[in-house]
Every structure is written in C-alpha cells, then in structure tokens.
Amino acid sequence: MLQSPIVIGASAIYLALLFAVAYWGDKRADEGRSVIANPTIYALSMAVYCTTWTYYGSVGRAAVTGVGFLPIYLGPTLVMALGGFLLLKMIRTAKANRITSIADFIASRYGKSQLLGGLVTIIAVIGIVPYIALQLKAVASSYDLIVGYPALKAVVESNEPVLADTTFWIALILAAFTILFGTRHLDATERHEGMVAAVALESVVKLLAFGAVGLFVTYGLYDGFGDVFARALADEKLAKLTAVASGNRSYATWFSLTFLAGLAILFLPRQFQVTVVENVSEAHLKRAIWLFPLYLLLINLFVLPIALGGLMRFAGQGVDADTFVLTLPMSAQQEWLALLVFVGGLSAATGMVIVETIALSTMVCNDLVMPLLLRTRSLALQAESDLSGLLLRIRRGAIVVILLLGYLYFRLAGDAYALVGIGLISFSAVAQFAPAMIGGMYWRGGTRDGALAGLLAGFAVWAYTLLLPSFSKSGWMPASFVSDGLFGIELLKPHQLFGLTGLDDISHCLFWSLAANVGAYIAVSLMRAPTAAEASQATQFVDALKTTRPVGSALWRGSADAAELIALVGRFLGPARAQTAFAAYARRHDVADVANLEADADLVHYAESLLAGAIGSASARAMVASVAKEEPLSLGEVMNILDEASQLRSYSRELERKSRQLEDATGELKAANERLRELDRLKDDFMASVSHELRTPLTSIRAFSEILRDDPKTALQDRERFLSIIVSETERLTRLVNQILDMAKIESGNAEWLVEEVDLGSIVEQSAAATSQLFRDKNVALELDLAGGLPLLRGDRDRLMQVVINLLSNAVKFAPAGAGKVHVRLFRKQEELRVSVSDNGPGIRREDQEVIFDRFRQGGDAMTSKPTGTGLGLPISRKIVEYFNGRLWVESEPGQGASFIFSLPLQNNEGEDNA
Amino acid sequence: MQRTMLTVQRLVAVFLAGFVLFNYPVLALFDRAATLLGVPLVFVYLFAAWALVIAAMAWVVEHPERHDGRERSGGG
Numbered sequence: 001m002l003q004s005p006i007v008i009g010a011s012a013i014y015l016a017l018l019f020a021v022a023y024w025g026d027k028r029a030d031e032g033r034s035v036i037a038n039p040t041i042y043a044l045s046m047a048v049y050c051t052t053w054t055y056y057g058s059v060g061r062a063a064v065t066g067v068g069f070l071p072i073y074l075g076p077t078l079v080m081a082l083g084g085f086l087l088l089k090m091i092r093t094a095k096a097n098r099i100t101s102i103a104d105f106i107a108s109r110y111g112k113s114q115l116l117g118g119l120v121t122i123i124a125v126i127g128i129v130p131y132i133a134l135q136l137k138a139v140a141s142s143y144d145l146i147v148g149y150p151a152l153k154a155v156v157e158s159n160e161p162v163l164a165d166t167t168f169w170i171a172l173i174l175a176a177f178t179i180l181f182g183t184r185h186l187d188a189t190e191r192h193e194g195m196v197a198a199v200a201l202e203s204v205v206k207l208l209a210f211g212a213v214g215l216f217v218t219y220g221l222y223d224g225f226g227d228v229f230a231r232a233l234a235d236e237k238l239a240k241l242t243a244v245a246s247g248n249r250s251y252a253t254w255f256s257l258t259f260l261a262g263l264a265i266l267f268l269p270r271q272f273q274v275t276v277v278e279n280v281s282e283a284h285l286k287r288a289i290w291l292f293p294l295y296l297l298l299i300n301l302f303v304l305p306i307a308l309g310g311l312m313r314f315a316g317q318g319v320d321a322d323t324f325v326l327t328l329p330m331s332a333q334q335e336w337l338a339l340l341v342f343v344g345g346l347s348a349a350t351g352m353v354i355v356e357t358i359a360l361s362t363m364v365c366n367d368l369v370m371p372l373l374l375r376t377r378s379l380a381l382q383a384e385s386d387l388s389g390l391l392l393r394i395r396r397g398a399i400v401v402i403l404l405l406g407y408l409y410f411r412l413a414g415d416a417y418a419l420v421g422i423g424l425i426s427f428s429a430v431a432q433f434a435p436a437m438i439g440g441m442y443w444r445g446g447t448r449d450g451a452l453a454g455l456l457a458g459f460a461v462w463a464y465t466l467l468l469p470s471f472s473k474s475g476w477m478p479a480s481f482v483s484d485g486l487f488g489i490e491l492l493k494p495h496q497l498f499g500l501t502g503l504d505d506i507s508h509c510l511f512w513s514l515a516a517n518v519g520a521y522i523a524v525s526l527m528r529a530p531t532a533a534e535a536s537q538a539t540q541f542v543d544a545l546k547t548t549r550p551v552g553s554a555l556w557r558g559s560a561d562a563a564e565l566i567a568l569v570g571r572f573l574g575p576a577r578a579q580t581a582f583a584a585y586a587r588r589h590d591v592a593d594v595a596n597l598e599a600d601a602d603l604v605h606y607a608e609s610l611l612a613g614a615i616g617s618a619s620a621r622a623m624v625a626s627v628a629k630e631e632p633l634s635l636g637e638v639m640n641i642l643d644e645a646s647q648l649r650s651y652s653r654e655l656e657r658k659s660r661q662l663e664d665a666t667g668e669l670k671a672a673n674e675r676l677r678e679l680d681r682l683k684d685d686f687m688a689s690v691s692h693e694l695r696t697p698l699t700s701i702r703a704f705s706e707i708l709r710d711d712p713k714t715a716l717q718d719r720e721r722f723l724s725i726i727v728s729e730t731e732r733l734t735r736l737v738n739q740i741l742d743m744a745k746i747e748s749g750n751a752e753w754l755v756e757e758v759d760l761g762s763i764v765e766q767s768a769a770a771t772s773q774l775f776r777d778k779n780v781a782l783e784l785d786l787a788g789g790l791p792l793l794r795g796d797r798d799r800l801m802q803v804v805i806n807l808l809s810n811a812v813k814f815a816p817a818g819a820g821k822v823h824v825r826l827f828r829k830q831e832e833l834r835v836s837v838s839d840n841g842p843g844i845r846r847e848d849q850e851v852i853f854d855r856f857r858q859g860g861d862a863m864t865s866k867p868t869g870t871g872l873g874l875p876i877s878r879k880i881v882e883y884f885n886g887r888l889w890v891e892s893e894p895g896q897g898a899s900f901i902f903s904l905p906l907q908n909n910e911g912e913d914n915a
Numbered sequence: 916m917q918r919t920m921l922t923v924q925r926l927v928a929v930f931l932a933g934f935v936l937f938n939y940p941v942l943a944l945f946d947r948a949a950t951l952l953g954v955p956l957v958f959v960y961l962f963a964a965w966a967l968v969i970a971a972m973a974w975v976v977e978h979p980e981r982h983d984g985r986e987r988s989g990g991g
Binding site: 067070071074077078080081082083084085225226227229230233239242243244251254255258286287289290291293294297301304 | 922923926927929930933934937938939942943946947948950952953954955957958961962965966968969970972973976977
C-alpha cells in the first residue's frame with residue numbers, strides 16, 4: 001500500500017498542516033497575541049538542532065561507533081549550562097543592536113564592517129551547503145526506500161539525469177515551501193513567529209515518530225533493553241560497539257566531537273536564528289536551559305537499540321545503517337509505522353532546511369548582495385523609491401540558490417559519506433565563527449582585521465582539510481590529493497597536515513583550523529589599537545550585560561535632515577511602515593507630528609537601527625552615512641566618550657550613595673521641621689492666649705475709665721468702686737506681665753536664682769500666712785500638717801514660696817465657698833521631701849491632668865467655664881520645681897477634690913541638668 | 916542581581932561537573948565490558964550522568980530562591 005501517491009499525499013497533508021500552523025502563528029503575532037511567547041515552545045524550537053542527522057544518521061553512526069553518536073548531544077547539553085550568561089549576552093546584544101544574523105553580529109561588533117559581514121556569509125553558506133545536502137540525501141533516500149516497499153534497498157541509478165532525480169525535485173519543493181514560510185513579508189526585526197510555531201510542532205512530531213520506532217524495535221521486535229543488549233553482546237563484533245574507546249575510536253575523538261557540537265549549538269545560523277533572533281523574552285531561556293537537553297536525551301534513548309537491532313536483523317544483507325529507522329518497521333511489515341517514520345524524517349528535514357535557509361538568505365541579502373548593490377548600482381537604487389520588494393526578491397532568490405547548491409554538493413560528494421560525516425563537515429565550518437564571536441563578546445582588543453584574518457585562516461584550513469578531501473573521495477578531484485598531498489608534498493596531506501597523525505579527520509581539522517583561526521585573530525588584532533568605530537562597538541558588545549552603558553547615539557555627531565531619514569527608511573521598509581515606526585518614536589519623545597522631529601543623534605540612531613533590522617548593520621551604517629553629514633569621531637574622542645561612560649558608572653554609584661545619604665538627611669530635616677512647626681504653632685497659641693489674657697483686664701480698665709470721663713456726675717461711691725476695680729485690674733495686668741517675663745526668663749535660662757539652705761516647713765508656713773486673707777475671704781478652712789525635724793535643702797526661698805502660694809491660691813479658688821477645706825502636708829518620703837496641697841473642690845478630669853501644666857490651659861471646658869487666674873501659675877511652678885530636680889504633679893478624681901504634690905530631692909544638684 | 920550571579924555560578928559549576936563526567940578519565944572508569952541489568956555499563960552510565968546533569972540544571976534555574984535572596988527582600 002505504500003505506493004508513491006500515498007506517500008506523497010501524506011507528505012503533502014503534513015506540509016499543509018505545518019503551513020497552517022505557521023499561518024496561524026503569524027496571524028496571532030499580527031494581532032499581538034503571540035503563540036510562541038512560551039518557554040516550552042522556545043525550547044522545542046531549539047530542537048531544530050535535531051535534523052535527519054539525528055533522526056536517521058545517529059543510528060547509522062551508532063552502527064559503526066556504538067555510543068560514539070552521543071558527543072553531538074552531550075556538547076550542547078554542557079553549553080546550555082553556560083547559556084545563563086553566554087546566550088543571554090548574545091540575546092541582549094542582538095536585541096539592543098537589532099542584529100538579525102550571525103554575520104550581522106560579527107560585522108556589527110567589528111565596526112559595522114561590510115567586508116567582514118560578507119566573509120562570514122560566504123563561510124556560512126559554503127559551510128552549511130553540505131548540511132543541506134545531508135537533509136536532501138536523507139529525505140530522498142527515505143522516499144526511494146518507502147516507495148520501493150517491500151524491498152529494503154532502493155534501486156538508485158547513479159548519474160541519472162537531474163530532472164529524473166527525486167532529490168532535485170525535493171530541493172525545489174523545499175525551496176518553495178521555505179519561501180512561503182519565511183519571505184511572505186518583510187519584518188524589520190527578522191522575526192518569524194509562524195515559522196517558530198511550525199518548527200516547535202515539528203520537534204514534537206519527530207520525537208514522537210522516533211520514540212514510536214524505538215519502542216517498536218526495543219519492545220516489539222525484542223524483549224526490552226536487556227534483551228537487545230544481551231543478544232548483541234553475544235556477538236563478538238557487536239559487543240565491541242558498546243565501548244567508547246575501542247579500535248580506531250579514542251577519547252580524543254569523543255572530546256573533540258563534544259567540543260565541536262558545543263560550538264555548533266551556539267554558532268549554527270539556524271540555532272542563532274531560533275535562540276537569539278526569534279527569542280521573545282529573556283526569561284524563556286530559563287526553561288530552555290534544561291528542557292532542550294532533556295529533549296536531546298529522550299530522542300537518543302533508543303538510538304543504540306535500533307542500531308543493534310538493525311545490525312542483527314540485517315546481518316549480511318547490505319542494508320544501509322542510515323536507513324535502519326525506516327527499514328526495521330518495513331521489514332516487519334509495519335506499513336503505517338513506516339509511513340509515520342517517513343513523515344517524522346520529513347519533519348526533521350523541513351524544520352532544518354526552513355530555518356537554516358531563511359537565516360542564510362537573510363545573511364546573503366543583508367551582508368552580501370545589498371552592500372554590493374548599494375555600491376555598484378547606487379544611482380539606480382536611488383531612483384527606486386520602495387526597495388522592500390527588492391529585498392524580498394533577493395531573499396527568495398537566495399533560498400533557491402542555497403538549496404540548489406545543496407543539491408549540487410549532494411550530486412558531487414553525497415555518496416562518499418554517511419549522513420553524520422557530512423554533517424560534521426558543516427559543524428567544523430561554523431566552529432570557525434567561535435573566536436570572532438566569543439572574542440568579540442569578551443575582549444575589547446579584537447579588531448576587524450584580526451577577525452578577518454582569523455576567519456580567513458580558519459576557513460582556508462577547513463576547506464583544505466575537510467571540504468576538498470570530500471570532493472576527492474567522491475572522485476571529483478584526484479584521489480592522490482588525499483593520499484599523497486598537494487603536488488605530492490607529504491607534509492601537505494590534508495588529513496595529516498604537517499605530519500600530524502593519530503587524529504581522526506574531524507579532530508585533525510578542528511585542531512589546525514582553530515589554531516590558525518585563533519592565532520591569526522589574536523596576532524593581527526594586536527598589531528594595532530582598535531579604531532574609533534571598533535572601540536565604540538566593542539563597548540556595546542562587551543558591556544552588554546552591564547546596567548549602564550553608552551547608547552549608540554552617544555557616539556554619533558553630525559547633522560541630518562529628518563525627512564530624508566524617514567524617506568530612506570521608507571525605501572527599505574516600505575513608506576507606510578516607516579511612517580508608523582517614526583510616529584511611534586515621535587510619541588515616545590512627546591513630539592506632536594513626525595514632521596516636527598528634530599534630526600538629532602537619537603533620531604539618526606533610531607533610523608539606523610530600523611534599517612539594520614532590514615538590511616543589516618553594516619549596510620544600514622553606509623546608507624545613513626549617505627544622507628547625513630557626519631563628523632567622524634577620532635579614536636581619542638571615542639575613548640573620551642567611553643571613559644566618560646565608565647566614569648558615569650562610578651559617578652552613578654557615588655550618586656546612589658549620596659542620594660541615600662540625602663534621603664536620610666531629608667528624613668531628619670522633615671522631623672526637625674515638624675518639631676519647628678509644632679513650636680511655631682505653640683508660639684502662636686501662646687501669643688493668642690497672652691493677647692487674650694491682656695485684653696480682658698484692659699477692656700474693663702478702659703470701660704470704667706470711660707465711664708468716669710464721660711459722666712462727671714457719677715456718684716462718689718461708684719467712682720471709688722470703679723477706681724478700685726481699675727486698680728485691681730491693673731494689678732492683675734502687672735502680675736500677668738511679670739509672670740510672662742518670669743516664664744520667659746526661666747525658659748531661656750536667664751532667671752536669677754538665689755540658692756541657699758532653706759527650711760521647707762517655714763516656707764509653707766509663710767506662704768499659708770501670705771494667703772490667709774484669701775481663705776478668710778472665701779471662708780475656706782486651711783489645715784497644715786507639717787512633719788517636724790526635717791533636714792534643710794538647697795533652694796531659692798522666694799521661688800519655692802511662689803510655688804506654694806500658687807498651689808494654695810489655686811486650691812482656694814476651686815474649693816467651694818463656705819464648706820471648702822484645704823489640707824497641706826509636708827512629709828519626707830525616702831530621699832525627698834514632699835508637699836501636697838489638697839482641696840475638696842470639683843477635681844480635675846483625668847484627660848486634663850497633664851494639660852493644666854501647659855501655658856494658658858486651665859481645667860474644664862474652656863468654652864463654657866470662665867477661666868480664673870492667668871493660666872501661667874502652674875507652668876511656672878513646675879519649671880521652678882524641675883529646676884531643683886523635683887517633680888510637680890496632680891492626683892485627682894472628679895468630684896473628690898484634687899491634690900497637687902511636689903517633691904524635692906534632698907541631695908540637690910540644682911540647675912545642673914537644666915542649665 | 917546577586918541572585919542572578921549566583922544562578923550563573925551554579926550553572927558554571929554544573930558545566931564543569933558535566934565536563935568531567937562526560938570525558939576521559941572518568942568516562943574510562945565505566946568504559947569496560949560489564950553490564951548492569953543486562954545493559955552495557957557505559958550506556959547506563961552515560962545516560963544516567965546525562966540525566967543527572969539535566970536535573971541539576973533544572974533545579975538550579977527553577978528553584979533559585981530557595982537558598983538565597985529570601986531574607987534580603989520580600990520580593991522573591
């Protein structure tokens with residue numbers, strides 16, 4: 001039943017499904033509801049690393065080297081552990097500089113060099129062509145096999161005409177499919193959300209398909225892992241396969257393949273595309289760090305059992321081990337499983353081809369064709385207003401050309417190697433990007449010339465030791481090239497360069513090419529100091545993870561015209577998209593209209609970064625330079641700006657410290673201010689109260705004086721009464737003023753104190769005598785209860801008397817007339833003497849007990865009860881007592897009378913605390 | 916920031932551990948004609964070490980808050 005219509009139909013349905021997913025993904029992206037903004041999808045899209053190499057080739061590799069297929073997956077696992085900073089730095093740098101490909105990355109780092117971008121593109125295209133050939137070969141041979149069912153070997157005539165070759169048509173179909181996927185429209189950031197969604201789906205499909213075959217072979221054809229291995233171990237030849245180092249396999253090969261794969265996961269154009277360019281959020285990296293290696297582990301679990309199973313079942317039948325994944329189910333008449341396997345393989349191939357060729361076509365267009373066009377046909381290009389269509393045509397053309405190159409390589413050298421052998425040639429090519437990339441991200445001293453020299457040297461050695469021998473093996477170049485060396489010179493044998501033996505081809509190439517690459521990169525870089533452009537770009541890349549770094553606009557000086565810039569961007573992105581982009585910029589900068597934009601360094605930088613997304617940083621630089629009058633910065637100036645930036649960093653740290661201090665100081669100031677405000681308010685209250693207290697006696701003095709003046713006929717008796725009121729009010733005024741002055745003196749510390757040994761008992765007696773008239777007037781009884789034999793203490797006699805008199809006059813004031821009773825006690829309590837003055841008046845509410853010691857505050861409701869006294873007596877008394885380190889307080893229950901008590905210590909160090 | 920730095924350092928430690936586990940000479944210790952439950956020892960070892968490295972990476976990136984940063988700020 002596996003005739004070609006069914007196989008082709010199933011493939012077509014599958015590809016249509018992929019396309020539908022991609023279309024849906026793009027549509028969602030346009031609506032702003034991204035389907036790929038998900039860490040799992042991100043990790044699955046990275047699994048585009050697993051191509052038909054993994055799907056078919058690993059088993060073929062395992063059939064020859066046992067566990068030797070594993071380093072290709074262990075290397076990436078280890079590198080993902082470094083992804084936390086390495087990939088993060090790449091992602092952040094690429095986003096900040098609108099970098100859309102690995103060629104752009106290297107070109108941009110070394111001063112936006114078009115030459116370097118072009119070279120990287122050429123190396124990438126030549127290096128990846130064998131890899132694409134690998135996919136074509138795998139799909140073509142699996143197709144030939146499955147339509148030849150039930151035969152297990154495809155009958156393929158060598159040298160059949162191109163138009164009759166399945167592989168050719170597969171290449172064209174893949175090209176058309178890729179064009180549909182990746183170049184339907186131009187995106188300023190080169191992001192293809194739909195493609196990523198489709199690739200993630202493909203990763204699931206190929207894992208499921210491979211897992212299905214693995215389970216079928218391990219548990220269907222055999223009885224689990226133990227059974228497969230037990231039978232294999234029984235065979236002496238197969239038993240050897242389970243060792244890492246055996247025969248011509250060494251730990252050195254194992255290591256170099258791990259290392260190579262580790263570099264490939266970073267620098268393969270398609271990995272750069274999905275990992276860096278298509279990254280939606282840095283946070284997604286977190287899950288990818290472990291989920292992607294887990295995917296690799298799962299897809300490799302059944303490789304060895306399948307390989308051993310195939311070797312045992314097909315022993316002596318000459319079935320290609322690269323096809324075991326397909327031929328095992330076929331030999332067991334599992335037609336549906338075989339079809340699923342074929343679709344899984346197609347999935348692995350299409351995923352790789354789509355992403356890889358899109359990434360390469362971007363590079364070819366931005367870093368190779370555009371710079372050439374802009375240089376040679378610059379006048380013609382000026383005439384064409386909208387170039388976005390041209391950009392798309394270039395990319396489509398590049399996709400077709402790359403796939404045809406893949407086909408060409410397949411025709412020339414495809415038969416000589418197993419799948420993995422071809423893939424490793426490509427891996428070794430992209431490893432040449434490592435010195436320029438990693439050096440560029442961590443070393444400021446790398447220069448454009450160094451990177452050029454390193455890449456050229458490494459690429460030349462790679463081509464000599466791996467690419468050319470692959471042609472030679474397939475008979476396209478003389479075999480003597482490999483066996484005898486170039487021109488028969490022994491030392492130039494491509495697999496034993498300079499007589500180095502004992503390494504396999506890949507390790508051998510890796511050692512020599514990277515030695516030449518790193519050596520040339522460092523040596524040439526060190527021959528001169530970086531130029532201004534290189535130094536400024538170096539800072540952008542090396543300091544990408546630092547929080548403050550100079551933005552590109554700080555390193556530009558010159559003049560430009562905003563309208564020209566917008567028109568320029570419009571030519572490459574399309575006028576409508578350019579308008580939208582600049583309108584967004586205007587909104588961010590609070591400019592009402594795009595026409596009013598000022599062509600400052602920021603705008604020029606913005607325009608350049610927009611262009612960089614579409615045509616690469618080097619071309620963008622050249623195009624912006626063509627419309628703006630730039631004043632080139634000298635190296636000294638660039639270094640100054642960069643120095644300033646690093647000074648700024650230390651300044652900003654200093655500033656942070658200062659601002660923290662400032663915050664603290666502000667807090668203190670605020671508190672002090674609050675206190676001042678409170679004091680100010682108190683002062684205002686005080687002034688208001690004083691004015692009020694002064695006005696009351698003044699008013700009555702004035703009133704009675706006016707009566708006396710205006711009415712000369714007032715009776716003599718009345719006159720005398722009025723005059724005595726005037727006199728008493730005047731006395732009250734005098735008393736008030738004296739008390740205010742007193743208070744002010746005490747508070748300011750200017751009061752004069754006459755300190756001597758005093759007898760508190762006699763002070764109380766004298767005070768009682770002085771106030772006896774008040775008690776008589778109001779008919780209030782005064783009882784003295786003075787303990788005898790008390791020691792003298794140091795104090796100011798007059799002041800203390802003032803206190804007692806004040807307490808007594810207060811007491812008599814509040815004691816009820818007639819039944820009033822005031823009780824005065826003097827007694828010793830421990831090391832102090834106490835005087836208490838108790839009355840049987842209304843008492844003082846608890847909430848007023850402290851208030852009454854404030855100036856001008858009196859007990860009771862100030863609004864309803866008429867205040868008696870000046871309101872300064874108690875505050876002054878308290879001040880006096882406190883001056884001698886004593887205390888004055890009140891004890892009272894409403895309705896039970898009040899007791900004012902003051903205590904004075906016997907060991908008196910008066911004044912010292914209050915001075 | 917400090918927490919990020921700690922996570923990165925832990926990942927580098929996992930990298931170094933994995934590098935040692937996956938290569939000569941540790942690899943050679945298990946690279947001999949022995950079986951575990953009928954499966955060749957080196958096969959079991961490689962996949963077990965691999966799974967271990969992945970588990971360590973997952974633990975480091977998914978649970979960074981467990982061992983630092985808690986007491987410094989509430990915003991975990």
